[in-house]
């Protein structure tokens with residue numbers, strides 16, 4: 335398979351846009367320019383069709399171009415396409431009501447356009463509430479592109495260095511963060527409560543932010559007791575616990591991963607699946623924290639603003655999405671689980687048949703194959719055990735057989751409500767063929 339038109343498009347765009355695309359996280363090898371998506375399928379400019387497991391970095395939980403959502407969005411556009419820039423809208427209230435029914439542990443909710451805005455505001459609120467500045471994030475966790483968290487993601491072994499006093503050396507993923515800001519963030523290993531405690535003993539921590547399952551380096555699950563341990567440390571040291579459910583929210587379950595784990599954060603951030611791919615994000619949690627937006631004391635008041643917050647198009651998309659996710663007759667989560675299990679069972683058989691050491695880590699419709707004999711519990715575990723070269727070849731071999739996984743190691747695979755048994759079976763046939771080639 336080759337993609338000459340895709341490459342040409344990237345080159346043309348690159349004369350005008352640095353890198354040729356508007357999110358450099360989308361840049362990958364092979365370069366594929368997609369032109370259409372529907373249900374579980376993608377089509378590229380070079381004329382190939384794929385079953386999609388990337389889901390645009392995970393939002394498309396219902397699948398691409400969900401008809402109910404399109405109808406709702408079309409209606410919103412005809413009804414007066416504006417968020418007026420003044421006063422409340424009925425629709426934002428309707429969305430808040432639905433959201434809080436779906437996420438019952440949250441007392442209040444606020445809305446933004448992107449996950450990065452939600453995590454940025456969560457950290458700002460935590461700093462305002464505690465009067466402290468330092469924060470803790472996870473090595474291997476991604477919480478957005480802003481200064482407070484743009485560091486220590488998929489850090490190469492040579493740059494990672496050794497843990498000192500519970501934390502890794504800071505490795506920003508962008509230039510331009512002032513050093514005085516950089517020192518306020520501490521990156522610790524996931525699944526290591528001792529590391530968090532050591533950092534909390536040495537610094538005035540305002541917040542700890544973590545995905546409850548690390549889903550930007552595959553699917554790294556919290557070990558039993560870990561999330562509850564974070565909760566206890568937050569209470570002991572007085573910092574705000576932020577669960578970043580931008581990926582797990584609505585995908586792991588209706589109430590996010592917190593509903594599965596039974597551990598409640600003070601603040602939680604959502605995005606992606608909440609509007610099935612339309613730009614909408616949420617920050618939910620304790621009223622006492624979110625109400626800082628209207629604190630009578632201007633020194634404590636947190637600015638919540640955004641021209642496009644709750645724009646009617648994503649709001650209509652989110653309402654349609656939540657109604658479908660919450661409709662027992664649709665049984666969205668039942669279908670997702672059946673498809674995900676079918677894929678997992680099939681993959682296990684194929685890896686055994688071809689003698690490929692592999693660990694499949696899955697939470698609901700999100701999964702990742704680690705080519706390892708030992709299950710990784712953090713980023714260092716991936717560096718130590720995962721066969722990255724094989725992963726790269728595996729993803730390429732699947733793409734060439736019409737199965738699209740993002741071609742970067744340990745990136746999560748996502749199933750949607752639009753995936754059918756026939757899609758899964760075709761995926762397994764392609765996997766069988768790919769493994770035969772890779773092992774041959």
Ligand SMILES: Cc1ncc(COP(=O)(O)O)c(C=O)c1O
Pocket residue numbers: 391447448449450451453476477478479545550578579580581605606
């Ligand atoms: C867990 C998590 N938090 C935050 C973000 C940032 O969201 P956005 O890209 O919408 O700004 C992402 C994006 O991938 C994410 O995966």
